[in-house]
Amino acid sequence: MTLSAPAKINLYLGVHTERDDRGYHKVDSLMAAVSLADIVTVAPAQELAVQTVPASDFPMQKNTAYRAALAMAERYGREANVCVTIEKHIPLCAGLGGPSTDAAAVIVALAELWGIDRTDPALDDIARGIGADVPFFLHASPAFYVGGGDVLATEYPALPATPVVLIKPREASVSTVEAYRRFDENPVPADKPGAIASVLRAGDAEAAYALVHNNLGVISAQMEPQIQTVLDWLSAQEGTVAVDVCGSGACSFAICDTAATAVYLAEAAQQNGWWACATELIPNTVQIDAPKKYKFL
Incomplete structure (x- = not known):
């Protein structure tokens, strides 16, 4: 399987x-x-x-x-x-x-x-x-x-198949445990989730992308300066709709206006020496790709 x-x-x-x-x-x-x-x-x-x-x-x-x-x-x-x-x-x-x-x-x-x-x-x-x-x-x-x-x-x-570019400095790494410890030392307030939840319920993807938020990502970018470098670089590019950190890092993402933008940014990021991937949002998570072949007793 x-x-x-x-x-x-x-x-x-x-x-x-x-x-x-x-x-x-x-x-x-x-x-x-x-x-x-x-x-x-x-x-x-x-x-x-x-x-x-x-x-x-x-x-x-x-x-x-x-x-x-x-x-x-x-x-x-x-x-x-x-x-x-x-x-x-x-x-x-x-x-x-x-x-x-x-x-x-x-x-x-x-x-x-x-x-x-x-x-x-x-x-x-x-x-x-x-x-x-x-x-x-x-x-x-x-x-x-x-x-x-x-x-x-x-x-x-389900959201539309929105283009996304993922970028991670190759040597960058953030300990989630350490990120939470730093957060406890100097908490960063979180925006309320009500606004983005409301527009997602209404199926308004563009409004949701304008409300992207990650307060732990602020801590991660402080811990690993290369994350902040990527965030700043992405924010300066044409065609990026929203930019933020993935979870606690060390990857960042940008929602893009077109698939061509995502591919262009991935190629440019690789030229900068970063790992990068052009991808898109999908409506499913884990999926069985092949027909069932085995039946266990």
Whole structure:
């Protein structure tokens, strides 16, 4: 079984100083999927194994996909005897949700193979246990999450296939834990999400793009000056409709007026030595690409 595991951007990210019952920051997160995607293949095996292409520099047991498979096996009393191969296209340490979407792909694959309804609330619980962004990749896009950024509040009408350019300085990296610690030291107020939520409900994409906001991105740009360099460069380009940081970084994005603008900016960014990709918003998250080939007992 082959699945497409797309990246995401945050059209809105509001981190608050208040904590929930688990001790996590309260986070409001409005995410949208883009067509840049990892390709995840799940096949029968003698035992659980996870491999990435190119190969990871950490043990497979630490891979979110591996953890997701174990969590599914424990929840449903099954053996996760599969080999998971992840063809990586989404850069790590970018704020694009790569590890989260890979984990969601494994949850979706095992649910399909085991005959579990994708709407089973237990899947959201499993996803939440792997990471805050994982539940988003089980549902439609765009969607608004509350709590610790991991509880679905609202799904919105699909956005048009709006062009987006993604840019990440190759050596830039931001520790999410450190970003939150810096936020606690010097909190940046978050805009209220009501305005962007309202225009999304009305299906007004252009109005939504004018309200893009990320208060944690301000902290990330302070921590990693190259992020601010990219943001300033994008903001100075013709054809960028909105510019902000993806999650906690180190990738930034620009919503563009045309696909040609996104391609031009990606090529120009690569000339600057940055990783870059021209992509577009999509209405779906993790999708099974190939017909079901396996049925596990």
